[in-house]
Amino acid sequence: MSEKKRKLTPEEQKERMLRQKKRILARTRRLENHLCGLNIGVIVAVLAVITLFMTFGERPKISEVENRDLEKCPTFTWESYFSGDFTAQYAKFYNDTVPLRSTFKTVISQFRANLGIGGDSLHGGIPDIETRPERPPQSSTSSKKPPAVVIPQQSSSSTASSGSTPVTSSSTTSMSSSASSSTDKEPVTIDPNGGMTSSGVLVLSDGRGLSLFGGSWSGGQAYAEHLNAYKRALGDVNVYSLVSPTAVSFYLPDEYSNMTASEWDHIDNINDYLDGVIPVDAYSALEQHTAEDIFMRTDHHWSSLGAYYAAQAFAETAQVDFAELNDENYEKISRDGYLGKLYGWSGENATMRDHPETFTYYRPQNEYTADFYTQALEYQYRGLMMLDIDRIENVSEWYIVNICGDNYAVDINTDCHNGRRLMIVKDSYGNALPAFLTNSFEEIWVVDMRYFEGSVTALCQSEGITDLLFAMNSTSATGVNKDNLPNIM
Amino acid sequence: MIFSSLIFLYLFLPLCLIAYGVVKPLRGKNIVLIIFSLAFYAWGEPVRIGFLLLSAVINYFVGIGIGAVGSEKLKKLIVGGGLVYNIGMIAVFKYSGFLVENVNALFGAKFPVPDIAVMAGISFYTFQIISYIVDCYWGKVEPQENFADLLLYICLFPQLIAGPIVRYSTVAEEINYRKTTLKDLSGGLTRLVVGLAKKVILADQLFRVVEDTVGNDVGKLTVAGTWYGIILYSLYIYFDFSGYSDMAIGMGRIFGFHFNENFDHPYLCKDIQEFWQRWHISLGSFFRDYLMPITFFGRRNKYFSLFLVWLCTGVWHGASWNYVIWGLYYGAFIMLETVIGKKRIKKIPVVIRHIYSKLVIIIGFGIFYFEDFGQLGLFFRNLTPLNPNGFTSSFEAMSLRSNLWLILAAVICTFPLINWFGKMSERSLRVKAAFGVSGTVVCAALLVMSSILLVDATTNAFLYWKF
Numbered sequence: 019m020s021e022k023k024r025k026l027t028p029e030e031q032k033e034r035m036l037r038q039k040k041r042i043l044a045r046t047r048r049l050e051n052h053l054c055g056l057n058i059g060v061i062v063a064v065l066a067v068i069t070l071f072m073t074f075g076e077r078p079k080i081s082e083v084e085n086r087d088l089e090k091c092p093t094f095t096w097e098s099y100f101s102g103d104f105t106a107q108y109a110k111f112y113n114d115t116v117p118l119r120s121t122f123k124t125v126i127s128q129f130r131a132n133l134g135i136g137g138d139s140l141h142g143g144i145p146d147i148e149t150r151p152e153r154p155p156q157s158s159t160s161s162k163k164p165p166a167v168v169i170p171q172q173s174s175s176s177t178a179s180s181g182s183t184p185v186t187s188s189s190t191t192s193m194s195s196s197a198s199s200s201t202d203k204e205p206v207t208i209d210p211n212g213g214m215t216s217s218g219v220l221v222l223s224d225g226r227g228l229s230l231f232g233g234s235w236s237g238g239q240a241y242a243e244h245l246n247a248y249k250r251a252l253g254d255v256n257v258y259s260l261v262s263p264t265a266v267s268f269y270l271p272d273e274y275s276n277m278t279a280s281e282w283d284h285i286d287n288i289n290d291y292l293d294g295v296i297p298v299d300a301y302s303a304l305e306q307h308t309a310e311d312i313f314m315r316t317d318h319h320w321s322s323l324g325a326y327y328a329a330q331a332f333a334e335t336a337q338v339d340f341a342e343l344n345d346e347n348y349e350k351i352s353r354d355g356y357l358g359k360l361y362g363w364s365g366e367n368a369t370m371r372d373h374p375e376t377f378t379y380y381r382p383q384n385e386y387t388a389d390f391y392t393q394a395l396e397y398q399y400r401g402l403m404m405l406d407i408d409r410i411e412n413v414s415e416w417y418i419v420n421i422c423g424d425n426y427a428v429d430i431n432t433d434c435h436n437g438r439r440l441m442i443v444k445d446s447y448g449n450a451l452p453a454f455l456t457n458s459f460e461e462i463w464v465v466d467m468r469y470f471e472g473s474v475t476a477l478c479q480s481e482g483i484t485d486l487l488f489a490m491n492s493t494s495a496t497g498v499n500k501d502n503l504p505n506i507m
Numbered sequence: 508m509i510f511s512s513l514i515f516l517y518l519f520l521p522l523c524l525i526a527y528g529v530v531k532p533l534r535g536k537n538i539v540l541i542i543f544s545l546a547f548y549a550w551g552e553p554v555r556i557g558f559l560l561l562s563a564v565i566n567y568f569v570g571i572g573i574g575a576v577g578s579e580k581l582k583k584l585i586v587g588g589g590l591v592y593n594i595g596m597i598a599v600f601k602y603s604g605f606l607v608e609n610v611n612a613l614f615g616a617k618f619p620v621p622d623i624a625v626m627a628g629i630s631f632y633t634f635q636i637i638s639y640i641v642d643c644y645w646g647k648v649e650p651q652e653n654f655a656d657l658l659l660y661i662c663l664f665p666q667l668i669a670g671p672i673v674r675y676s677t678v679a680e681e682i683n684y685r686k687t688t689l690k691d692l693s694g695g696l697t698r699l700v701v702g703l704a705k706k707v708i709l710a711d712q713l714f715r716v717v718e719d720t721v722g723n724d725v726g727k728l729t730v731a732g733t734w735y736g737i738i739l740y741s742l743y744i745y746f747d748f749s750g751y752s753d754m755a756i757g758m759g760r761i762f763g764f765h766f767n768e769n770f771d772h773p774y775l776c777k778d779i780q781e782f783w784q785r786w787h788i789s790l791g792s793f794f795r796d797y798l799m800p801i802t803f804f805g806r807r808n809k810y811f812s813l814f815l816v817w818l819c820t821g822v823w824h825g826a827s828w829n830y831v832i833w834g835l836y837y838g839a840f841i842m843l844e845t846v847i848g849k850k851r852i853k854k855i856p857v858v859i860r861h862i863y864s865k866l867v868i869i870i871g872f873g874i875f876y877f878e879d880f881g882q883l884g885l886f887f888r889n890l891t892p893l894n895p896n897g898f899t900s901s902f903e904a905m906s907l908r909s910n911l912w913l914i915l916a917a918v919i920c921t922f923p924l925i926n927w928f929g930k931m932s933e934r935s936l937r938v939k940a941a942f943g944v945s946g947t948v949v950c951a952a953l954l955v956m957s958s959i960l961l962v963d964a965t966t967n968a969f970l971y972w973k974f
Contacts, residue, residue, distance in 0.1 A: 045936060049940060050939075053939075053943035053944070053947070057693040057696065057697060057943070057946070057947045057950065058689070058693050058696060060947045060948075060951050061950055065520075065954070068955075069517045069518075072518070099553055100553050109508070109512065109514050112513060113512065116962045119962060122962040122963075123962065126959060126963045129956070129960065130712070133712060133910050133911075133913040134907075134908050134909035134910045135909075136908070136909070137905065137909060138908075139905065140902070140905060142719070143718070143722075144723060218719070273901035274902070
């Protein structure tokens with residue numbers, strides 16, 4: 019015992035401390051090795067699992083939300099390899115077709131939604147906003163009255179026109195001549211979404227998406243001049259301009275007003291330059307109903323209800339009867355869970371995803387037929403004017419219930435006999451209008467200004483059109499899409 | 508191919524690691540690395556890989572030539588020839604269009620402007636080659652007699668495209684004598700994941716905000732919006748480039764190479780000289796070591812050397828005048844600090860030095876960002892009360908709200924967190940174990956999250972790729 023309690027000599031103390039240090043060092047090294055092993059094991063395991071998942075997981079072929087085919091695996095050729103196309107395409111394919119892609123996209127949108135403290139968010143940039151140029155003194159709205167609507171006399175010949183007869187091969191032949199009359203076309207870059215994809219999408223905290231509007235004053239003037247040319251070519255035909263505002267005009271909080279141009283001002287600018295063309299004030303008609311769902315919250319289109327109010331404004335302007343929106347005149351069809359195009363454009367914004375909306379549309383109850391034509395006006399088939407929503411697989415595409423989407427040309431014949439025949443030259447906004455005009459016109463031609471390749475004026479003349487309506491949103495009217503109007507004149 | 512892509516991380520890298528692990532002798536491992544490095548380069552440059560190989564062959568013989576001849580004059584001639592060739596390659600593949608455009612503008616000439624796309628990584632690997640032949644000439648390193656070994660140094664894929672600019676002397680020994688320890692593998696993997704996370708979780712997300720601000724139309728921004736945008740750009744460029752360097756250094760360690768650090772928390776600097784000791788260190792040290800010693804008419808002039816270094820730093824970054832101005836801008840501040848002197852600068856309160864250095868850096872990145880002089884002019888105007896768009900708008904407030912955590916995380920990550928945690932973990936073995944396990948869990952989470960984010964990668968090319 020006494021020996022144990024004996025004081026250690028300095029050498030012994032030094033040796034003991036050294037031993038202790040060595041022990042600690044050895045323990046530290048052992049721990050470090052364990053930790054390194056654990057770290058390597060875990061990271062390599064994660065890398066291996068993801069590698070196996072990426073290699074053997076089933077790769078999707080389409081994206082429903084984005085409504086597109088995903089990239090395809092390229093075929094190897096030496097030519098494509100040396101041009102760099104093969105490697106670039108393969109990298110795109112590899113990245114675009116990740117197994118469980120849509121699930122990961124949802125995780126990404128959730129991640130991005132949590133990068134801040136919530137609230138509103140902007141996806142994409144603020145559009146260029148030009149200052150309005152000085153108005154020419156002679157063209158102020160107050161000094162110019164819109165022309166009066168010419169109401170044709172109802173005659174027996176009008177009721178026996180091609181509108182009420184079934185489509186035959188002879189009618190197809192006569193229309194083909196209308197198609198060939200358009201020459202010297204300027205190449206135009208068409209934007210299926212009316213240029214809206216190039217603007218930012220503002221998502222409000224309640225899940226409403228708003229496509230910001232830039233507009234172009236000179237574009238609006240050009241649009242008006244194109245319509246004036248139509249009027250000059252068609253003489254007595256009533257030509258109307260219905261430029262629809264979008265949701266941004268009515269639902270943008272005041273604090274963000276500097277992020278968008280005024281659609282009201284741009285429509286006013288267009289009306290300033292119209293000559294002989296009758297403006298339809300859809301803006302004011304919609305403005306009275308902003309408490310109702312007149313625009314989709316997750317899509318860039320108006321709702322069927324919004325289109326109804328615009329159609330009502332047009333009917334009043336054109337001085338035709340208009341069927342009220344009630345159960346007698348329309349069948350109301352609604353489906354929940356709608357997430358439209360704005361949801362995709364916003365990078366699948368999580369706030370929007372958490373607020374899907376109800377999609378409602380109205381099927382007119384009177385009698386009508388709808389015949390579909392190719393871009394060169396060759397008869398295709400008789401189809402449905404209003405598609406059955408339950409037959410549309412992709413939820414984001416529900417808006418195509420209206421005349422089955424963006425068709426080149428559709429001829430709708432109704433049971434209304436008033437001698438008025440309408441042609442609508444439109445973008446996708448115009449698709450929702452015919453449903454509310456089947457009680458107002460005996461024939462309605464619907465021509466898509468972006469894809470049609472025939473001659474609108476020739477078709478108007480051959481079909482005895484009495485009213486020509488240009489119906490589109492403000493971005494189409496002031497942006498690239500209006501450039502195609504001279505080509506289809 | 509870029510590091511922050513799924514195809515690199517989950518196709519190229521696993522194949523490379525498996526092949527590297529399967530082959531046992533070091534020479535075989537080197538061959539594996541050469542094959543994968545050439546495949547990596549050929550993925551993006553399937554034809555012009557020929558120029559990379561040509562450079563390797565020519566500079567191999569330049570090195571051999573320097574070692575073989577005894578005469579100083581001949582050595583000078585050989586190294587001079589090598590330099591002319593290497594600088595000529597950069598001039599042709601990076602600056603020819605810019606040079607002809609400026610000659611045309613200056614003399615009213617109408618020479619056809621060559622449309623040659625910049626070769627990926629040419630500035631990085633050519634500078635490595637230059638350091639090799641100059642070091643051979645100076646006798647700092649022995650010329651490499653084995654072509655495969657020199658080729659490995661030049662084309663090693665972790666540092667091939669965007670640096671760091673690795674000196675031959677740093678890896679010369681490791682080419683033939685290296686071992687990947689457990690610590691190397693663990694540290695390398697961690698570094699790879701941290702770099703990936705910096706790039707994908709921070710830089711790519713910041714870039715989305717930058718695009719919406721200064722990237723959209725700087726002329727429309729308010730004063731606050733312009734500052735907000737360019738501050739975020741400064742954060743973005745740091746995480747983008749240092750993330751790449753981390754991945755490169757990490758992969759180097761996995762293969763047993765120990766590259767020098769390229770970034771050392773540059774935003775902690777208190778003056779501009781310190782900033783450049785912490786930012787893109789491999790480029791700064793390259794110019795310091797290879798450009799500063801140049802004499803003019805037999806004399807060294809400190810200020811002329813500084814001017815040359817910063818002119819070259821600017822030009823190196825790109826064939827556009829804004830980069831030249833950016834380089835000279837830094838040169839001017841460094842000259843100013845040199846004139847004032849370190850002792851006097853240190854007497855200035857630290858807070859003021861921090862504010863000064865951050866202002867210079869942030870405004871500098873504005874010059875760096877805008878290649879268009881019209882936009883650059885608007886940028887400068889909009890930083891000041893001359894901005895016609897007002898001081899602030901709801902846009903900045905909204906953007907800040909919806910990215911607050913991201914921005915806070917980015918600012919916090921400019922500090923040396925890993926070093927702090929490392930020091931804290933030294934307190935006891937228990938703390939060390941806790942930190943170690945937590946670090947692994949965080950790394951795994953970062954890897955998973957980064958990989959998921961890469962599914963949506965559309966704007967993820969590294970900025971320095973084009974340099």
